[in-house]
Amino acid sequence: MKIKTYFGLFCSTFLFGILLFAYFEGWITIKLPRYILSPAQADHTENTSKITLAYWTSAEWKTEQTHILRSSEIEETIEHIVNALLCTLYESHLLKKPVKINTVMISTGQNELFISFDRNPFLKEASIFAKWMLIESILKTLKANDIKIPLVRFLVNQEPLEDQHLDMASSWPITGFLL
């Protein structure tokens, strides 16, 4: 082999190595072309509907009516309902930080609902009671809007929601723990 070939091989592998390193370090990202569904292929429809939000404030339960986009897909509807509640709580200063829903999934047996937040909704300084009432508000709101999935599990970014006090590793009954 000629020296030119060696040099070319050296340069190309060196460049490839740099690119690979940059990719694994997250300095560059490779975006593959996505398939975009045309409106004709999407078989779900959305229409506005009235929902009830229930939340705990000033030592009592409050209910509020609002409008959301109700989709033909139940996961999407649940996402809209819980996001509407979280938004109301944040606006009422009952939540100190804005929290949104990442993903909503339903188990194949239709008996467990997985709600994934984009961040931990609990404050480190909050009491057990305050955290419990936040979870109860979500469960009560779901129940008030005819969501009939018996168990709900809460996650953060698709990973189990960890809390020092409340055991979030297992599912919560949609009826909650209020007597």
Add this chain to the structure above:
Amino acid sequence: MKKKLFCIFLFGSSLNAWWDATTSKKPLILNPSGDAQYTGRIIGKEFERTLTYTFAQKVQESLAEQLDMNVLLTRSNLESRSQRECAHFANCLQAQFFIQITFFQATTNDIEWYIYYYSQGTDFMRLQPGFTFLPVEHADILHKAETCMWAQKLAQFFKTAPSHQAGIVQGPFGLPLTSLKGIVPPAICIEIGLPTQYNVQDLASLLVKAIEQLPFAEAQNT
């Protein structure tokens, strides 16, 4: 001869073990929230772990003095221990009662008391006669009735105590609490909301008085 001596020794040692088990005082376990790794909440200018430990120590001293009770803490001041270790500790020692103590900063000027016991929402579950395998998260059902009754008694005591001492009292509530998971003896969690001004000694005295009302303490007193 050797066989006879061995049999006498075996019988004697088992008799001794049985005597120890029946006459020794079963401990009351206090689990102050936080440890060397977890500081807990910030209350005023202090960490929760320091406050809960001081409080638990005061309760321990008072109960030992007044009722001659065997009270154990799950940790020393800056020691680490997992929840599983605490549960194992309580189960192995066959504790009489397990109390988890947590504090938070109250938003009002009153002291707030919240009483919880462990529940998975399966309170309808009852033990079947004979040997059964019980998942760790259902360990509470072994002493469910006692736990509920004692938690109710404590809550009732705090509710009837003078308002300047007890403040707001809520509960008892059944919740899936991490700190009470897998504990076989009756176990509760007491969460106290501290206002800006409080006296730890007064709070400890109130809890000691409340514990004095419980059946096992009364029996020990008489």
